[in-house]
Structures are given as C-alpha cells and as structure tokens.
Amino acid sequence: QRVLPVPAMGLVVLVGVSGSGKSTFAARHFLPTQVVSSDAYRGVVSDDENDQSATGDAFDLVHRIVGKRLRRGLLTVVDATNVQREDRGQLVRLAKEHDVPASAIVLDASDGLVRERTRLRTDRDIEPDALARQQHDLSRGRAQLDKEGFRRVHVLDADEAGTAVVELEP
Ligand code: CTP
Ligand code: MG
Numbered sequence: 717q718r719v720l721p722v723p724a725m726g727l728v729v730l731v732g733v734s735g736s737g738k739s740t741f742a743a744r745h746f747l748p749t750q751v752v753s754s755d756a757y758r759g760v761v762s763d764d765e766n767d768q769s770a771t772g773d774a775f776d777l778v779h780r781i782v783g784k785r786l787r788r789g790l791l792t793v794v795d796a797t798n799v800q801r802e803d804r805g806q807l808v809r810l811a812k813e814h815d816v817p818a819s820a821i822v823l824d825a826s827d828g829l830v831r832e833r834t835r836l837r838t839d840r841d842i843e844p845d846a847l848a849r850q851q852h853d854l855s856r857g858r859a860q861l862d863k864e865g866f867r868r869v870h871v872l873d874a875d876e877a878g879t880a881v882v883e884l885e886p
Contacts, residue, residue, distance in 0.1 A: 718876045724884035726816040728793040732823030733850040734842050735830040742795045745882045754796035786814035799854040808865040817867040825874040
C-alpha cells in the first residue's frame with residue numbers, strides 16, 4: 717500500500733487523462749470543499765460540464781478560488797486533467813506566489829483501462845480523439861515532470877490509486 721505524503725497547507729495537483737480516476741480519487745481522500753474541479757466550474761458558467769467553450773472562464777474561477785484558499789493556508793486539490801505542462805506551470809506559480817508547497821499526483825491508469833471506463837461512462841461523452849490528444853500531451857511531459865517545481869510527484873497505477881492512503885505532512 718502506497719502512503720502519499722501531501723502538504724497539509726499547500727496545493728495538490730491531480731494529473732491524468734479523462735477517465736484516469738481523478739475525481740474518484742479526490743472524493744475518496746479529500747473533503748468536497750478541498751477539491752476545486754474545472755468541470756464543476758465549467759458547469760457553473762455554462763450549465764454544461766462538458767461545454768469546452770467554457771474552459772477559459774472555468775479556469776479563471778479555478779485559479780481565483782485556489783488563490784483565495786492558499787492565502788488562507790488551506791489544503792487545496794485541483795481536479796483537472798493538467799496534462800499540459802503550461803497548465804501545471806500556472807498552478808506551481810500560484811503555489812509559489814502564496815509561499816506554499818505544491819505536489820503532483822499522477823493517475824497513470826493503462827490506456828486499455830481508461831478506454832474501458834470511458835466506454836462505460838454515462839456522465840460524459842469523451843471523443844476518442846480528445847482522449848488520444850490528452851494521452852499524447854501527458855506522455856510528452858512525463859519525463860520532466862519532477863523538474864517542474866513540485867515538492868513531490870507521486871505516480872500511481874490503477875491498483876495503487878485504489879489502495880493508496882494520503883498522509884498530511886507539515
Ligand atoms: N472508475 C472506476 N474505478 C476507479 C476509478 C474510476 O470504476 N477506481 C470509474 C468512475 O466511476 C467513472 C470513470 O471510471 O465512471 C472515470 O472516473 P473519474 O474519477 O470520473 O475520472 P476522471 O479522471 O475524473 O475523468 P474526467 O477527467 O473526465 O473528469
Ligand atoms: Mg473528473
């Protein structure tokens with residue numbers, strides 16, 4: 717069983733393609749108020765969590781809320797794919813601006829499992845092309861991820877993600 721040290725006062729950046737299990741993992745380990753989800757804010761600004769045209773507005777809100785929470789010293793988890801280095805970079809900068817550590821948790825489910833979960837999902841319709849693009853983006857930045865300014869980078873396969881425990885560290 718993996719034990720994941722996570723900064724008690726800091727930022728946790730979930731990383732993983734659609735269907736990798738980010739929201740499931742977040743719900744299992746963190747309070748609903750600790751989790752800031754790009755999909756939820758897409759819904760807030762468009763009435764449709766899948767409306768990609770709402771992405772910019774949704775992330776404006778995500779970053780604002782993350783900033784407010786970090787200023788108050790609250791553990792904050794970003795539930796978004798974060799497969800692009802620039803997206804992770806913005807979050808690492810936000811943590812640095814507030815003088816708190818950021819850690820990344822990469823949900824690294826196999827492509828086959830992700831495809832199967834996607835097929836079974838009723839809450840979302842994900843284009844195979846979009847999924848392939850996310851997988852490509854993530855694989856491109858994988859090797860350098862531990863040089864992006866995170867205090868720790870935890871990479872979990874699907875089994876580990878199901879059994880890991882989070883341990884808050886000072
Ligand atoms: N799932 C599962 N077993 C797990 C994790 C997830 O069966 N250990 C299922 C969920 O019930 C869901 C699907 O796989 O139907 C996707 O999981 P989710 O946590 O929603 O994935 P996300 O990474 O949050 O996907 P998205 O980026 O699309 O929000
Ligand atoms: Mg999700």
